Amino acid sequence: MDFAPTARATEFRDRLLAFVAEVIDPGTPEYVRQVHESGDPHFHPPVMEQMKTEARARGLWNLFLPRSAESGGGSGGHDGAGLTNLEYAPLCEIMGRHPLTAEATNCSAPDTGNMEILHRFGTPLQQEQFLRPLLDGEIRSCFAMTEPWVASSDATNISSRIVRDGDHYVINAHKWWTTGAASSRCRFAILMGVSDPDADPHRRHTMILVPFDTPGVSVERVLPVFGRSEGGGHCETLFRDVRVPAEFVLGEEGAGFAIAQARLGPGRIHHCMRAIGMAERALELLCARAQMRVAFGTHLADNAVVQQQVAESRIEIEQARLLTMKAAWLMDTVGVKGARFEIAAIKVVAARLATTVVDRAIQVFGGAGVSDDWPLADMYAHARTLHFVDGPDEVHLMQIAKRELRAYEAFRV
Numbered sequence: 001m002d003f004a005p006t007a008r009a010t011e012f013r014d015r016l017l018a019f020v021a022e023v024i025d026p027g028t029p030e031y032v033r034q035v036h037e038s039g040d041p042h043f044h045p046p047v048m049e050q051m052k053t054e055a056r057a058r059g060l061w062n063l064f065l066p067r068s069a070e071s072g073g074g075s076g077g078h079d080g081a082g083l084t085n086l087e088y089a090p091l092c093e094i095m096g097r098h099p100l101t102a103e104a105t106n107c108s109a110p111d112t113g114n115m116e117i118l119h120r121f122g123t124p125l126q127q128e129q130f131l132r133p134l135l136d137g138e139i140r141s142c143f144a145m146t147e148p149w150v151a152s153s154d155a156t157n158i159s160s161r162i163v164r165d166g167d168h169y170v171i172n173a174h175k176w177w178t179t180g181a182a183s184s185r186c187r188f189a190i191l192m193g194v195s196d197p198d199a200d201p202h203r204r205h206t207m208i209l210v211p212f213d214t215p216g217v218s219v220e221r222v223l224p225v226f227g228r229s230e231g232g233g234h235c236e237t238l239f240r241d242v243r244v245p246a247e248f249v250l251g252e253e254g255a256g257f258a259i260a261q262a263r264l265g266p267g268r269i270h271h272c273m274r275a276i277g278m279a280e281r282a283l284e285l286l287c288a289r290a291q292m293r294v295a296f297g298t299h300l301a302d303n304a305v306v307q308q309q310v311a312e313s314r315i316e317i318e319q320a321r322l323l324t325m326k327a328a329w330l331m332d333t334v335g336v337k338g339a340r341f342e343i344a345a346i347k348v349v350a351a352r353l354a355t356t357v358v359d360r361a362i363q364v365f366g367g368a369g370v371s372d373d374w375p376l377a378d379m380y381a382h383a384r385t386l387h388f389v390d391g392p393d394e395v396h397l398m399q400i401a402k403r404e405l406r407a408y409e410a411f412r413v
């Protein structure tokens with residue numbers, strides 16, 4: 001097990017850091033200004049297109065996808081980076097420190113997961129119509145699975161219906177937390193619903209591509225997170241008697257649950273990589289603030305409690321990074337199924353890490369930490385959601401515990 005960066009990974013890391021320093025950091029104030037002046041928190045500012053153009057010119061585009069994913073199946077003639085999960089990990093961590101970097105390099109969720117499953121399961125027609133413009137960064141997309149009236153931590157609970165009607169399917173669904181749906185650039189959803197309620201619980205579901213301009217599709221409202229809403233937003237969406245061609249089924253009828261599991265593996269590890277980057281940034285802010293502030297005649301950095309928090313944060317970051325790198329290495333060597341335990345573990349660990357370190361930084365900042373003068377309030381809102389994004393902590397812990405206990409079933413009386 002070797003986590004040493006390859007020459008290629010080091011080269012991409014250096015190029016991405018240069019891009020952040022030369023493009024992202026200087027362009028961020030303009031990004032904020034353009035969004036603010038538009039009056040729409042979901043506005044797509046022109047400066048982002050400039051950042052994307054520069055990222056493509058530097059070869060920093062679709063970094064999460066291997067070369068084969070970009071060149072096959074009618075997805076266009078663009079060369080991908082060809083990075084492994086282990087090579088991509090430090091790049092994704094940089095994106096967690098500098099959030100605009102993900103969109104600028106076309107590595108934003110939920111598009112990343114949608115591109116992955118379109119590449120793996122999409123037909124040539126689906127790849128040409130939906131995947132290619134995503135790869136080119138011309139459009140955005142969303143993923144509609146979670147529902148307001150069922151516990152979606154158990155995906156077999158999903159009640160939305162997808163019914164075959166001749167050469168079409170008719171969809172009736174009530175979804176929420178449909179991330180990205182508030183963007184004016186969102187052109188389609190990948191929707192998961194029940195196509196055969198009488199089938200085995202893991203064969204009842206189907207995924208289908210739904211263009212957003214189809215009659216019956218509506219975004220009912222944007223759901224703020226801790227009062228915050230920006231970017232593509234998180235939305236409540238309705239699909240009323242929506243008719244789409246049968247050729248828009250992704251994979252095959254009844255394969256929705258399996259495709260969802262295939263989508264979540266890489267998505268979970270991307271979340272964890274970014275969470276580590278977020279924690280690094282929070283610790284950096286904490287340390288700088290502790291050196292700057294004086295209370296009761298001494299610098300906060302000289303306070304034993306603050307020193308302990310700094311040390312604990314560094315230890316926890318290093319532990320989380322090592323476990324995430326192990327999961328990435330296993331995904332590269334034995335696949336997602338072989339890395340199931342480690343993926344579940346890092347999902348819990350990374351969410352805890354980000355929330356804990358950001359919370360410590362807020363405490364050191366005092367009142368400033370919960371204001372909009374610093375990024376910590378935004379970071380905390382995002383970190384806290386990681387405890388249930390792509391599956392709640394409790395589900396992952398249950399899976400880990402069951403695997404551990406299985407070896408001792410002979411002791412049961």
